[in-house]
Amino acid sequence: MKTVTPTIVVFDLGGVLIDWNPDYLFRQLIADETERQWFLANVCNSEWDLQQDGGRPFSEAISTLSAKYPEHAHLIAAFHARWTEMIGGTIAEGIAIFDALETTGVPLFALTNWSAETFPYAWDNYPFLHSFKDVLMSGREKLIKPDPRIYARMLERIRLHYPDTEPEQLVFIDDVRKNADAARELGWHAIHHTTAADTAAQLYHWGLLP
Structure with missing residues (x-):
């Protein structure tokens, strides 16, 4: 069991924050x-x-x-x-978690399986995406979750902002179990997102939500 409390949150987008x-x-x-x-x-x-x-x-x-x-x-x-x-819009319960984390100053990143051809629409129409410190999108990287290499690349990008970041300082939220499991196997904390209430409870447990 990990003893390090996570300090940085990495969100999946579809199924967590955006309804597709x-x-x-x-x-x-x-x-x-x-x-x-x-x-x-x-x-x-x-x-x-x-x-x-x-x-x-x-x-x-x-x-x-x-x-x-x-x-x-x-x-x-x-x-x-x-x-x-x-696209059915944003998912209100997920956005509420995002907003609460942002308000408390938790560093937020996104790691998403998304086509490079369609992502610009989301970028232009959902301003909250601009609040992430970085968005790593599979279509540009030519890598897809749960490939371990895309998580390694996400960590590299996070270290551009926080150079000393270690995997156990990260928590990844994804509605696909195998994607959450892949992050956990690499030493990250991870939440398989099934309900906003369960996700919020876990973040509260780690002290990330007030």
Whole structure:
């Protein structure tokens, strides 16, 4: 069990602070729920989308997938063309935690799996992102959580601000368990974010929230 109390918080974005869900768009395009869920599980699925988060251009991804599923080409193209309709806004409970940490002066960073092509929309439309000391985005780094190398790069970037930072001084909050587990295996504290109340309680336990 770690004896060092964390002093720096690293946030995931999607599912913690920003509400992103492809269903928001595709419920408009595929009325039948069974058909829609099949499409999102088998065509434009999370594994396919994650490759864009890792740096693959959407043009290449759409072209390749459309060749495999030509009957769904118009829906595949919409995944990028109407991507902004997948964002439901910020998650109020997560933002409340972010605001409370910022108010108390806790250094805040972000580590997100996000395409370099779509992230500028979030950057331009969600001003709170500018309050992070740094945002490490997978699409620019060509690395995807839970690859240990992206956590190492995050630590390097944090050390540009706080040169003596050690892994045990960090706490990572992510709604994907394997991403939180990967940080923990590297010596970070980590929270698998399931509810804002549970996350806030853990941060309070560490003295990061008043």
